[in-house]
Amino acid sequence: MDGALRSDPACIAEAELGRLMPMFLWIAPSGHIRCVGPTLAKLCDGLDLVGMRFFEVFEVSRPQLVATMVELRPLAGQRLHLSLRQPPRTALRGLCIPLLDGQGAILNLSFGIRVAAAVREHALSNRDFAPTDLTVELLYLTEVKEAVMEELAAMNRRLMVAQRAAEAQALSDALTGLANRRALDQALARALAAVRRGGVGFALLHLDLDFFKAVNDTLGHAAGDLVLSHVAEVLRAHTRVEDVVARVGGDEFVLILGGPIDGEEVMKIGARIIAGLERPVSFEGRECRISGSIGATLSAAYAAPDADRLLSDADSALYVSKRRGRGRCTIHWVGSDDAGGMKPMPDNGG
Structure with missing residues (x-):
């Protein structure tokens, strides 16, 4: 056709048609491809489409399967669904318009909703689309x-x-990384709420360090901070992730140990904690020695446990440990023989 598509009364150069419709095909009545737009040629990189049969390159699936030009002609003006036969089998949409004078048909293609994937797969750019294409x-x-x-x-x-x-x-203590008093209050409230819902209960331990003031007074606050960090490590080592360990004062700590737990188990944990605390800590060539006194109580000992009562009873048990010589654990329980009063249980003997 000497580089132009001709149809009386108008004609257009193939190059200009390619600018107008970069994904067009001119299909001869025989089904051979006579001309192809530049973007469509790019999609079929490695194939010279001109001269090939249309149905060798493309598969038409909708509105019905089509395999010949005779079957394609009645679909002129309808929306076609087709795809390339070669990988990545890019899906396309098309519109077929017959030409006058038996010159075949023009098929204009687009990517439809898969345009983003096609742009990535074929490395397309702005130049591959018509100037008016948005x-x-x-x-x-x-x-x-x-x-x-x-x-x-x-x-x-x-x-x-x-x-x-x-x-x-x-909710954390800046020095030790343990929970602080605010976090403890929240955790204790949650633990008590769980007990009221029928949970298994918990143990509350109040730990006060023995001889810590002497470390601070003789070796300074840097040594005291080192000892407190050591205390935090000991407490973490002898508790579980779900337990709560809080620093509530300079050398005071409160632990919430989830149940089921009984007095015997509390005593064993208390003994292990105290043994860990009594291991000396070296500071600038000098040994820092401390110990700890623990008072504990069990939520299961109360008909209706509340935070203030538990903390008060654990504190009372702590001072029993102090009076008995320090470095020991004492548990208080609500005894039936004293109408709800507190009674110390046997301690670990320090």
Whole structure:
């Protein structure tokens, strides 16, 4: 056709048609491809489509399976679904328009909703689309939106991490990393609520360090901080992840040990904690020696346990340990023989 499609009364150069419709096909009545748009040629990189039969390159699936030009002609003007036969079998949409004078048909193709995937698979750019086609601009806006949404999501994740860190800091002791008094109050409230719902109960331990003041007075606060960090390590080593270990004062700690747990088990845990505390800590070539006194109580000993009563009874048991010579654990329980009064259980003997 001497480089032009001719149809009375108008004609258009193939190159210009390619600019207007970069994914067009001119199909001869015999079914052979006579001309192809530049973008469509790019999709079939490695194949010289001109001269090949249309149905060797493309598979038409809708509105019905089509395998010949005779079957294709009645579908002129209808929306066609087709795909390339060679990988990656790119899906396409098309519209077929017959030409006058028996010159065959023009088939104009597009990617439909899979345009984004096609752009990635075939490395297409703005030059591969018609100047009036808004596809690339829409893709750009979509990519910008995705980038903005990803950045917003990342910012939200950073804010959530920062929030959790701030919350953890607000509930943690700065020196030891243990829970602080605020965290203890919350944990104790949760434990009591669980008991009221029929939970198995827990043990509350109040630990006060023995001889800690002497370390601070003789070796300074740096040595005291080192000892407190050692205490935190000991407490973590002898409790479970689900237990709560809190520093509630300079050298005071409160532990909530989840149940089921009885007095015998509490005494064993208390003995192990005290043994760990009594291991000397070296500071600048000098040994720091401390111990600990523990008072404990069990939620199961109360008909209706409350936070203030538990803390008070554990504190009373702690001072029993102090009076008995320190370095020991004492448990208080509600005895039936004294109408609800507190009675010390046997201690570990220090």
